[in-house]
Amino acid sequence: MGSALRYWCWVRLNSGGKRQVEEIPTAKALFQQQFPQLMNSEVPDGVIQRQLVHLMRSETTSEDSQTQLGAEFCLRCFISQQIEQTCSELARRFGEMGGFNQIDLLPFVLDDFELLPRSTPKTDTNYESLANKILRTFNPERGQLSTWTARLVKSHPELNRFLWDCGVHLQSDWSILNNYHPKQLERLLTEVYNYSSILAQKSGEILDSYQTVYLSDRLQKNRSRSRCQPPSPEQLNRIIADLEEKGFNNYTPDDLLEELESLAEFIRRSRQPQREPLLDNTPQETIDETEGEMGEFLQRYRQLLLTQLDQAILHVLNDRLSSFKKRKPPKDKIFIQALQLYCLSQPMSEIARKVGLQKQYQVTRLLQLITLRQDIQKRLLVILKEQVIQLARYYTNPTQLECLEQAVAAEIDRIIAEAERETMSFNCSRESLFNRRLCRLIESHYQP
Amino acid sequence: MKNTTMEYDSMNLGKFLTEDNIFLTLEQVNLAAEISQTLTTRPRQQWQVYLNILAKLGTIEWLRMRSPELIQNDSVQLSNPSINQLQVGNFRLNLIVTDSSHNSEVCVPRAILENSQTQSSFYVLIEVIEDVPVLEDSEEQVNVSLLGYLTQAQLNQHNPIILDDELALFSTDWFEFKPDKLLLYLRCFEPETVSSQQRLSQAVQPALNVGDWLKNQLGQIAEELSWTLLPPLSYSSAFRDLRSPMELFTDAVTELRNQAQLVIPFEARTAYRDLVWGEIAMRLYVTTWQINTNINSPEWTLLLLLTSQPSSSLPVRTQLTVRDELQVLEEPVLTNPTQDYIYAQVIGAYNEQFFVTIHFPNGTAITLPPFTFIG
Numbered sequence: 001m002g003s004a005l006r007y008w009c010w011v012r013l014n015s016g017g018k019r020q021v022e023e024i025p026t027a028k029a030l031f032q033q034q035f036p037q038l039m040n041s042e043v044p045d046g047v048i049q050r051q052l053v054h055l056m057r058s059e060t061t062s063e064d065s066q067t068q069l070g071a072e073f074c075l076r077c078f079i080s081q082q083i084e085q086t087c088s089e090l091a092r093r094f095g096e097m098g099g100f101n102q103i104d105l106l107p108f109v110l111d112d113f114e115l116l117p118r119s120t121p122k123t124d125t126n127y128e129s130l131a132n133k134i135l136r137t138f139n140p141e142r143g144q145l146s147t148w149t150a151r152l153v154k155s156h157p158e159l160n161r162f163l164w165d166c167g168v169h170l171q172s173d174w175s176i177l178n179n180y181h182p183k184q185l186e187r188l189l190t191e192v193y194n195y196s197s198i199l200a201q202k203s204g205e206i207l208d209s210y211q212t213v214y215l216s217d218r219l220q221k222n223r224s225r226s227r228c229q230p231p232s233p234e235q236l237n238r239i240i241a242d243l244e245e246k247g248f249n250n251y252t253p254d255d256l257l258e259e260l261e262s263l264a265e266f267i268r269r270s271r272q273p274q275r276e277p278l279l280d281n282t283p284q285e286t287i288d289e290t291e292g293e294m295g296e297f298l299q300r301y302r303q304l305l306l307t308q309l310d311q312a313i314l315h316v317l318n319d320r321l322s323s324f325k326k327r328k329p330p331k332d333k334i335f336i337q338a339l340q341l342y343c344l345s346q347p348m349s350e351i352a353r354k355v356g357l358q359k360q361y362q363v364t365r366l367l368q369l370i371t372l373r374q375d376i377q378k379r380l381l382v383i384l385k386e387q388v389i390q391l392a393r394y395y396t397n398p399t400q401l402e403c404l405e406q407a408v409a410a411e412i413d414r415i416i417a418e419a420e421r422e423t424m425s426f427n428c429s430r431e432s433l434f435n436r437r438l439c440r441l442i443e444s445h446y447q448p
Numbered sequence: 449m450k451n452t453t454m455e456y457d458s459m460n461l462g463k464f465l466t467e468d469n470i471f472l473t474l475e476q477v478n479l480a481a482e483i484s485q486t487l488t489t490r491p492r493q494q495w496q497v498y499l500n501i502l503a504k505l506g507t508i509e510w511l512r513m514r515s516p517e518l519i520q521n522d523s524v525q526l527s528n529p530s531i532n533q534l535q536v537g538n539f540r541l542n543l544i545v546t547d548s549s550h551n552s553e554v555c556v557p558r559a560i561l562e563n564s565q566t567q568s569s570f571y572v573l574i575e576v577i578e579d580v581p582v583l584e585d586s587e588e589q590v591n592v593s594l595l596g597y598l599t600q601a602q603l604n605q606h607n608p609i610i611l612d613d614e615l616a617l618f619s620t621d622w623f624e625f626k627p628d629k630l631l632l633y634l635r636c637f638e639p640e641t642v643s644s645q646q647r648l649s650q651a652v653q654p655a656l657n658v659g660d661w662l663k664n665q666l667g668q669i670a671e672e673l674s675w676t677l678l679p680p681l682s683y684s685s686a687f688r689d690l691r692s693p694m695e696l697f698t699d700a701v702t703e704l705r706n707q708a709q710l711v712i713p714f715e716a717r718t719a720y721r722d723l724v725w726g727e728i729a730m731r732l733y734v735t736t737w738q739i740n741t742n743i744n745s746p747e748w749t750l751l752l753l754l755t756s757q758p759s760s761s762l763p764v765r766t767q768l769t770v771r772d773e774l775q776v777l778e779e780p781v782l783t784n785p786t787q788d789y790i791y792a793q794v795i796g797a798y799n800e801q802f803f804v805t806i807h808f809p810n811g812t813a814i815t816l817p818p819f820t821f822i823g
Binding site for chain 1: 460461462463464465467468469473474477481484485490491492494495498499512513514515516546547548550551552553555577578579580581582583584587589591609611612615617620628629631632633635636637638775776
């Protein structure tokens, strides 16, 4: 349920790329004529959409072509709103961390530039707007237009590509189905969705047949790699044939496609989106007794740490460089260039531009300052292990080893803080302290 | 109609990628696809093998990036049955593939559970994004991230759900989602102590008093553990049974005296014990004698010599570790297949204990009851 306005207000981007909302009289008139009692209320979308699609697709005589056009415009208004809403959800969920907003997403998917009848011949091009595609492929008997629109927006190739560059991955239904075991699916359906075991087993067989066909095609030699597409009609027929061999008859390609999509949705909903892998470098606030004791103990090896710190930084930097050098194409030059720019306090987006990357996320991923520091700490731990036999016992117990790493990290901070006392303010975070040291070394060891 | 019951749920919309991830090239992806087809025939098994190879290649690249000294050679073993395993130093990583860090369960082959009971095993959860939205000619075709790990000891506290004859399910909640901590272990950890129980058992185990040997007694514990006391050393024995334990030991000792200037006094006594570990048949000779240079604090020597039993041989990288309660004292390694034995010598005060572990190249280890000398 939602406002009736959605059926005659059209959201579009003008030639300047600015979002505009227009009222479409043809659409409003049609809506008023068809649903006069619903003009100012919350409307039942399912009923309305079925009616509009029916009007739009019915065989027409010339006098009701106006009705047909009005119905189509109503639906396209609705689609434009829904596209915008999907983008806004993506931006709300991922925008802040991914460094983008809704306006960045709209051009990929809100590409209906003028409301012309779909039958209007286009000039020598195969261009089809997303809204047109949604309307062409929508089946009101199989679901809501809002769901269908969201689905096509989320699987839009350029939008996906853009989000990927921002560090956001939207997994397709087909990729989900490729990687889920039929036995696991059966268990999920019975345990979580209360399916009977017969029904669950049938779903397992459907997934099994899908995988038999789809996976062997995807593994074919010399195929050109591309994103997983919905199974083609030919693939659907092979899946149906496979199911028939197992005694499951009477599937139409449309039924099967719908069934597969809903299985993917079940799997998707069983996930735990709250968990993100941790790139954990938050210092532990509470230093427990063991760590305090270790800290004191480490003081004795201060000199060793002090002389080895810069060595460790350079060692890890060189490891990184030789690893990046082996990439195709080599990335060692842009790595060091990006680091140098970072040391000049350039913002990430600016660094991206200067080294030829698209997005801030790609720079973060290239520099990986947190893991760089972690690796340097570990390098120091290895040196301590080799050189200080008295510390050996800390390496034999996981908890003590973690404490030791924390203690070494804290000691490094103190060492740097003292070394940089004249130039740094005392309120510097440990990250900025460390990165300052890193930058000094880069300045003196690598030519810009 | 099922679709209508499914409300649009923005939480399940998608996910952020980690920063610390690895891309595989088209060449690597094609290689994985090709190998998968030579190893199995059923499409889903091929797919699983394909994902496993991608995970393995990605893990190697990740290690090479984060900690290159852990990856010694460039050759990657990509054949069955080790397709989901990776040996890193003394640790064995069992690779478990998932397609999203948001999955609450992962499917694992049950074979993985049965084959890897050693304490130096890790179960590593790896996200393989096979369906990357990239251009066809991009060098970034598949994305691999190490999400987390589980130690054997941690796994032992949980009960995997058995799906069928071949598959089990792990909850992803069991894993520690901190790949950096795995790296800490791989780089810095002393392998024999991945299990703290093992260390605990050392502490409570009765020690073997080698002081008894000098009184021409084996001692109760040594007897229970099938040690055999040899007669006192005599470098020119009248009996020359060439393959007797005594004769073989005498040969080694003679060689040590010549090459390492290690002189064993005649009053020293030796006992040996035969050990079998998998296909390796070993013999450990232990020799002891007193050092009375300082009458106020007398000391004793423990000399350990590890060799193979006749007709067997020790694998290269076999390691003998001797430690006291605080630290490792000696850890000789067999570096050359022509080498017949490795040995270690330590000196202690009366009642001091030494702990001896034999490590094998596959990451497994035997820990012996501690040795002491009660004066």
